[in-house]
Amino acid sequence: MRFLPHTDSDRSAMLDAIGVSGMRELFVDIPAEFHIEKGSLALADALSEAGIVRKFSKAAEKNRNATNSCYFLGGGTYHHFVPAVVDYVISRGEFLTAYTPYQPEIAQGTLQALFEFQTMITRLTGMDVSNASMYEAATATAEAALMARRVSRKTKVVMAGSVNPRYRSVTANYLSRLDGQYVDVDMGCFGTDLDKVIAAIDEHTACVIVQYPDFYGSVYDLAPLRVACDAAKCLMVVAFSDVSAFALIEPPGAMGADITVGSGQSLGIPMAFGGPHLGLFSCKQKYVRQMPGRVCGLTTDADGKRGFVLTLSTREQHIRREKATSNICTNQGLMCTAAATYLALMGDTGLATVAHHSAAALQSLLSQLPAHITTTAGAHYNETILSFSDQSGRDRFLAAAQAKNMFAGIPLEKIDPKADPSHLLVTTTEMIEAEDIKDYITLLEATK
């Protein structure tokens, strides 16, 4: 087996040195009834490296992908451009095959990258501090609710119905085994009605969670929510799904958020059929000791040189056990390095271009929509809902588009099971060209 360095004579010599008669003797502490016969498991036969490449290439060929199709898909996962340098940096063995930096003297590469990542995430979201990642956006949202409960010492969580249904569902799931009320405020529209959200706040409320831009792509003013949260002494949690928006619009921090959570997948990380992505978590400085997850901090070494370490670990499970702020241990470390590399390559200007093109593509599409498609007014970043007269009209369009190698949107009920099946969530990024929009409109008209 090519991954195993020992020869049979090595094995014999080592067994002799240990003083056992054979490999079996190293397993005598496992009761005999549990030993399974070698080779008896129902697995496939061993493959050579060439065989593995063949098998995976065949599987990959069966998937339509963003190199041969046009993607108007979003809803939490986005097809933004991934520069070659990002792939290269995270494939360096020193980053890829390192463990969590528990021995900082020999992990300064990972640690400085984490510190740079944290810094840039705080700047992009307008917050004070960021942790060194959560799994992804839905679990990060749940962790924000838990943190707000600890900070406020209250238990009720108010969730706007315009937050991504998957973030809502995971958060509700996490909270369902703990004491306290969870209120999911129905919006009754494809946008965020802050009045309804604010009406659900009371003196027991630990936090309010909204999404900005919301699940339907709407951009709106969060100022009234800040006022309401101050009045009720609860925390304002702002979720997001495409962090590239904050190169264009006011970030949640500037709108007064106490905690922001969301996906960083847009920062140089491929869609990869749902993961690994990157959960972002940032908050105000005063709440840092209640923050979940690992965090990297600045310090000095024995010679007075600048260096970095994982810090505030007394919040974490390996020290605090059942009283930890979270059970998270393994996170998405490598994806932080990917995001830091992406951000450095882009800079303010590149990020602004990504955001501008993403928004401009949607506006171009909306400006050309045929009359039989309706949409909602107001400010949108790069996503919105297109409504068809019925499901069959929508599905006819989707099928025609797919036949032309275009994924024209996500049927809304696929993410929000309660939605009427005549709606389509459509998303644009900088990877959409003017030609793609022309094709989109042509297909809409052809399938009317």
Add this chain to the structure above:
Amino acid sequence: MSHTLNHSDPNHVAQQYSSTQGIQHEEPLLFEYHHDAPESIQLPGVEGALSADLTRFSRSTPANIPSLSEPETVRHFVRMSQWNHGIETGFYPLGSCTMKYNPRVNEKVANLPGLAHIHPDQPEDSVQGVLKLLYETQGWLGEIVGLPYVTLQPAAGAHGELTGLMMIRACLDARGEHQRRTVLVPDSAHGTNPASAALCGMHTIELKSGADGRIDLDELKAHLNHETAALMMTNPNTAGAFESDVKEICQLVHDAGGLVYGDGANLNALVGVARPGDMGIDCLHINVHKTFSTPHGGGGPGAGPVAVNATLKDYLPVPHIVKDADAYHLKTCSDTSIGSVLGSIGQSGVLIRANAYIAAYGRQNLHKIAEDAVLNANYVLHRLKDAYHVPFDGICKHECLLTDAIQNKHGIKTLDIAKRLIDLGFHPMTIYFPLIVHGAMLIEPTETESRATLDSFCDAMLEIATQCQAGETELLHQAPVKPFRRRLDETQAARKPVLAWPT
């Protein structure tokens, strides 16, 4: 530390952190490059003015993300990478972490565009290839651990623990046993176990380990009652010992009306040799970033699929991959499911690497993983057992536990030994864990290390022991002196945390 934050003379700071030691380079922070932004990366897309509706919300101040040219960016991160130790650089015997070689072919296939650049909400008929791989992975993992029903959704081991406990709780609730909210956790367990139980709304009782480091049956019996929801057991345990009473332990818990959760962090000792499901474990998470070789990435990503037996199968999270006739589907609803624990079906890119790894060993060779892993750990134990205190006698499984008891007499602690190993060219073992012995050193060599590497590591450990014996302790207290940075001040970092570079 104030000088590190002194901005008054940025050129001085930049200079200080851009010197070299031979070809190991200092490298400033991204924020210390003091030049104007170079021409931005070219991006595709649609240009055009944006509506006033949207520009009303325009960002008032730029984010101040530094911009480096492409060659500068590459050099910045490559230099930083060179300050890191990875499994590709050298031996990495972190106990309970299973730092084995990560096959490069797995990276290659996972990065194929048809696997990397696909959206989770594409129509099912356009992703049959990846669904087939994931479905196969589900089946293989279930077969390997002897628990046939598998969810791929949990994103990491701790997330798997939470998911498993949620299923256990749902099962007990369905039996009408809402009072079962106590989880028994041995004192040798990973910290994630009690933290996950708390997150699942349960309370934990810590079981004191027996004199041999294993679960003490009397201690277990004393705490089993009508409130017991589960026992969380790690087998082999974190002292590297197999819980030989596993069958009786599971029987006792089941007789008391509880279920047995298996922490699969140490599965590398069993893979292809024995199956937790056959021993009475009801539910087990699998750290594919340990046992199945997916890279740790400096802290993640991992994946923590959970395998269960028939008792728990109705409670698996959704979505779940199913097959009918020749097509694969995502089953998104079920009346009894615990619901979703992640916003997607799982860390697909990690899981398909695990598939490639299992495929490489195949049915014929999988047991060689556990055999060589256990052989290597016992070999290290054998070579070090006279120079270091071994708290628990007998053969070990995939990792061996030592302590600093002998060296302590010379004023040397586990931390000093660990740091001295760095100077001698090795990543230290896991230190101060498990908590059941004082000054723990937990060594997990894994199966992908050669005898020569093990010998040179053992030689280094013996050299350290000799130095202690000879009173040459200054060398140990000062260590490490050779790497890029010497011992870092963790107290200072925590007392006044600086977690971001000031604007």
